[in-house]
Amino acid sequence: MDTAADPRPGDEDFDGFRMRLPEDCVEYMLFIIGDKTSSSIPSLETVRKAADQKLDELAKDYIWQREPFKLETKVQKGLGLPYLHGTTHYGDNVEDEWLVVYILRELTRSFPNLWVRISDSDGEFLLIEAAKVTPKWLSPENDTNRVWIHDGKLLIIPLSSAPGSQSTPPATASKPLSLPEAINTLRTSPPTSLIHSPLIEAEAFYRLEKYPSQITASLHYARVTIPRKLAYILHARPKSVAPATEAFYTRDPRALKPLLAPTPPSSSSSPLTFPPTDLVTISVRFTKVLYAQLKSQHFPPPPVWLSLFRSAEAAAAATGSGQENADPHAEAEAGKELAASNSA
Structure with missing residues (x-):
């Protein structure tokens, strides 16, 4: 329970990103850290445009769940x-x-000066992927804001008593790291002072090995x-x-009410947007x-579709798939994909 002493939005020490995210949601923050007087430091707008271009190159036709x-500029007090x-x-x-x-x-x-932090409703999910090889001192109690992606690498901010070391530090040093503290560490410490473990990185990024081909492989075509x-x-x-x-997948009875009338709606009520004709x-x-x-x-056919379902077109209309795509095992593979996603 929140208390009066707890930091709130607008307070200088409020770390909004420590709040729990909704289920099945990923959050990402991109920081430009470096000498602002240098002409080589890109602007946030330059990075945003580059991200849009990268998205267009890799996933222009991708269907997001x-x-x-998407990216937008933010300022946190x-x-x-x-x-x-x-x-x-997702x-x-x-x-x-x-x-x-x-x-x-x-x-x-x-962008050599770009630092990225990414987490989801489970917390530091990149470390969860690498749970079998992470050091013992790194735990859900102290890993917040310590994991960063920089120059294509996974870097970890060490505990203050063990800079650059994976040895077990005293318990007094094992504490959560706020976002301002993490940013200050990245500003004042060289990247070499952070932990870069090829083993942790390989485990954390294991699922990325199938990209970019996975973008196309995740698609399915059906008639x-x-x-x-x-x-x-x-x-x-x-x-x-x-x-x-x-x-349709998350429908409730109220959403189906227009379809369940025994006869098509009368002219005095709202007609079906897409009646089963043409x-x-x-x-x-x-x-x-x-x-x-x-x-x-x-999904039993609604009354207004019953005549159609007695016809030869019934199979095609039942699931919207009269014919599968080129993969004869598409339905089985699709089922495995959903099961894998739900268990992830």
Whole structure:
């Protein structure tokens, strides 16, 4: 429980980023640290534009589960410098989170003065990936704000009593590190004073080995039979398949009310946006997780669709997939992808 003595937003020592993130959400902060008088120091806007360009190069057609990678400039009182900040809610698709890590790691290789901190609702998830090889003195009680990505490397701010060492320090030195303290350490200490363990780095970045090819490998194509108007929307805005699938996957009875009327709504009420008429079959691009979400659902046909489901088009309309894509095991693989994402 908060007390009157606890720092609050606006207080100089308030560290907002120590607050717990929502589930399935990743947060990232990008800092430019160096001599401001140097002409080689990039601006935050330069880094932001480079990040947008990198995103366009790597994942222009990528379908984000809930929120895309994005950056905005922020200023936090007591921190002493502005920075770039972003959060991405990745939902069931943990690959979104690792794509963010990959983009940010690649970005640090382009800017020698760029330092990136990234965490999620579980905390320092990069250290969680490397849990088997992290030093004993590094624990969830003291690892906050100690893990940074710089020049493509994973660096760890050591405890004050053990700079550059992985030996076990006294318990009195094992304390959380605030974000202002971490920034001050990066400003005043050379990168060589930080811990760079190739073993920890390899474990933490293990999932990045399959990138950038994983970006394409995560996609799934299926032929769907849908109303022509909806087909036009998916053609014009192919990424809209993600919120549409999420809305269906997380639906409640109220959302289905317009579909469950025994007859089509009368002219005095709101008509169905996409009535089951003028159907066309098209190829739709999903991610494997989105497709698995659809395939995992048992959805009896609403009354207004019953006549269609008695026709030869029933199979295609039932899941929106009359034919699978080129992979004959697509459905099984999609199911494994969803299960893996949920367990990650």
